[in-house]
Amino acid sequence: MALSKSKREVEEEANVILRQIVYDLSSACGAFSDSDPRVHVAYHRAGPRKQIFFEPKNTRAAIVTCGGLCPGLNTVIRELVVGLWELYGVRQILGIQAGYRGFYSTTRNPLVLNPKMVRGWHKLGGTVLETSRGGFDLHQIVDAIQTNAFNQVYIIGGDGTMRGAVEIFDEIQRRKINVGVVGIPKTVDNDVGIIDRSFGFQTAVEMAQQAISAAHVEAESAVNGIGLVKLMGRSTGHIALHATLSSRDVDCCLIPEMEFYLEGKGGLVEFLDNRLKENGHAVLVVAEGAGQNMIPRTAAQTEERDESGNLVFLDVGSWLKTELKKWWARDHPGELFTVKYIDPTYMIRAVPANATDNLYCTLLAHSAIHGVMAGYTGFVSGPINGNYAYIPLEDVAQATNAVNTKDHKWAWVRTVTNQPDFVKS
Numbered sequence: 183m184a185l186s187k188s189k190r191e192v193e194e195e196a197n198v199i200l201r202q203i204v205y206d207l208s209s210a211c212g213a214f215s216d217s218d219p220r221v222h223v224a225y226h227r228a229g230p231r232k233q234i235f236f237e238p239k240n241t242r243a244a245i246v247t248c249g250g251l252c253p254g255l256n257t258v259i260r261e262l263v264v265g266l267w268e269l270y271g272v273r274q275i276l277g278i279q280a281g282y283r284g285f286y287s288t289t290r291n292p293l294v295l296n297p298k299m300v301r302g303w304h305k306l307g308g309t310v311l312e313t314s315r316g317g318f319d320l321h322q323i324v325d326a327i328q329t330n331a332f333n334q335v336y337i338i339g340g341d342g343t344m345r346g347a348v349e350i351f352d353e354i355q356r357r358k359i360n361v362g363v364v365g366i367p368k369t370v371d372n373d374v375g376i377i378d379r380s381f382g383f384q385t386a387v388e389m390a391q392q393a394i395s396a397a398h399v400e401a402e403s404a405v406n407g408i409g410l411v412k413l414m415g416r417s418t419g420h421i422a423l424h425a426t427l428s429s430r431d432v433d434c435c436l437i438p439e440m441e442f443y444l445e446g447k448g449g450l451v452e453f454l455d456n457r458l459k460e461n462g463h464a465v466l467v468v469a470e471g472a473g474q475n476m477i478p479r480t481a482a483q484t485e486e487r488d489e490s491g492n493l494v495f496l497d498v499g500s501w502l503k504t505e506l507k508k509w510w511a512r513d514h515p516g517e518l519f520t521v522k523y524i525d526p527t528y529m530i531r532a533v534p535a536n537a538t539d540n541l542y543c544t545l546l547a548h549s550a551i552h553g554v555m556a557g558y559t560g561f562v563s564g565p566i567n568g569n570y571a572y573i574p575l576e577d578v579a580q581a582t583n584a585v586n587t588k589d590h591k592w593a594w595v596r597t598v599t600n601q602p603d604f605v606k607s
Contacts, residue, residue, distance in 0.1 A: 375581025
């Protein structure tokens with residue numbers, strides 16, 4: 183993972199972070215064999231080193247943001263610029279505009295960055311460097327890195343972006359050029375694996391509270407009112423789960439990791455019917471990736487992909503609203519019923535980071551800078567069990583972070599909502 187094998191202090195190399203600290207001791211009498219990979223997975227601790235690989239006056243750093251928006255993007259950019267400039271004296275820092283395609287674009291020139299220019303960026307939502315999905319052309323990107331004489335590349339993005347960063351790193355290694363490549367994982371969904379959490383997630387959960395509170399007010403103010411909130415989460419339901427636990431106004435939480443059904447004993451309709459009889463209202467939170475296999479699709483919709491190559495999801499919130507109205511009209515004809523549907527997706531994505539995420543973004547950026555300047559490459563900076571570490575890019579790109587519906591967090595959701603487990607007898 184290092185550009186150079188130059189000698190470092192022994193304590194720096196020996197200071198590592200264990201990937202896993204909790205084990206199930208009930209299996210095999212609590213014993214672990216030497217071949218058990220979990221025992222040996224550890225990463226170098228992040229932080230400044232006594233020796234650096236790059237000469238600051240000759241360093242040209244490139245920063246790029248890719249994929250969707252996320253609270254904290256501008257904070258990371260700002261702290262990379264300030265950290266490189268103030269901590270190491272790097273004076274050539276350039277922002278690549280409009281994502282990966284900005285490396286080779288003929289119309290979007292790199293933006294020269296300095297601390298004065300980025301001073302207030304952490305107070306802004308979105309990304310001043312602009313972003314885009316797709317546009318990944320490996321050879322054009324690496325050609326541009328060579329042509330512009332970049333010797334440090336900071337790549338900020340989600341799981342797809344990290345997979346692209348792995349390819350860039352591999353191609354740079356193949357060409358045998360001294361370029362440090364570091365990934366800074368970003369996704370509001372918190373679906374990046376290994377690290378404790380991705381930046382922007384806590385801001386997203388906080389903002390989701392406003393949507394849930396509004397849905398609760400709407401539902402409580404109507405006769406047989408249901409407040410329906412769709413939150414982000416294509417493949418994981420972390421935002422929906424944490425928003426449900428922190429809100430306490432939610433009656434049912436639906437996530438991609440858990441299948442559910444509408445009709446029949448133990449189904450969603452029966453649960454909502456009982457909740458309306460008991461309380462007169464209900465609040466339902468659904469992650470965008472939940473129930474996608476239940477929504478009818480045309481042949482064209484089954485093949486439709488976005489610019490990143492992901493299957494285009496249908497609106498589970500609109501579908502649920504329609505299905506709930508059908509159910510009520512069928513089983514309770516003539517009775518009052520209201521479904522208020524709230525989709526705060528773009529509002530949540532576009533806000534500035536809160537205080538917790540701003541602090542986190544600063545630590546991520548500075549950890550990345552220290553690692554690259556010391557000669558590490560092909561890594562991600564991030565916290566593991568509360569300690570910042572340097573993790574190989576490939577490990578992060580391959581890992582996932584799904585909600586474990588058998589662990590204590592999901593048990594807490596079931597406890598506070600009393601929702602069904604959706605297991606058919």
